[in-house]
Amino acid sequence: MNYRRKGRRPRVFLFVLLGLLAILLFGWIVMLLWNAILPDLLNTKQISFWQAVGLLVLSKILFGFGPGGKPHHHKGPSDRLRQKFRNMSEDERKEFREAWRQRCGQWRRFPNQE
Template identity: 35%
Template sequence: MKNCKSKCAAFAALAVVCIAALSYVVMLLWNHVVVSLADGIHAIDYCHAVGLLILSRILFGGFRGRHGHHRHCGSEAMTADEQEKVRCGLFNRFKSKKDAE
C-alpha cells in the first residue's frame, strides 16, 4: 500500500512539473511568435499561459483521457481468422503498385 501511495505522489508531482513546463513553453511561444504577427496583441504572463493552455485543452482535446479503448474495442469478439483478415487488409492498403505486380 505504501508503494502505491509513493507512485501516486510521484505521478502527481510529475504531472504538476509537466503542466508548469508546458505552460512556460506556451508563454514563450505566444510572446515570441504571436505578438510579432500583429500590433494589437500583447505579451502574456505565466498565469495567462496556464489559462490559455487549459482553454485550448478544453476546446480541442477535452478531458476524457487517452486509454486507447477504440483500438481494442471488439477485438475479443473476433476469431483468429477474422483478426488475420483485418490485419492483411490493413497491410494490403499500404502496399505499392510494384508490390502488387
C-alpha cells in the same frame, strides 16, 4: 499487514508532482512561444505565465488530451473479419468480394489487382 499498499503513496505523490511540473513547464513554453511569435505577427499583447497556463488548460479541454483509448486510425480489417474470411470456401469468398464491390465500388489496393 498489507505490503502492497505501503509503497503506493509515494508513487501517487510523485505522479501528481510530475504532472504539476509538466503543466507548469508546458505553460512556460506556451508563454515563451506566444510572446516570441504572436505580438509581432498578429499585433497581440504579450501574455503572463498564468495566462499561458490557462490557455494550455483551455486548449486541452477543447481539443482533448491526444490519442488514447480507441485508436483513431483505421488499420485494416478486424481479427473477427479476417477469421471469418479464412473460414470461407472459395465460392463464399467470391460472393463476399462481389458484394463488397457492389457496395463500395472498385477499390483496389494495387492498380493491376482484380
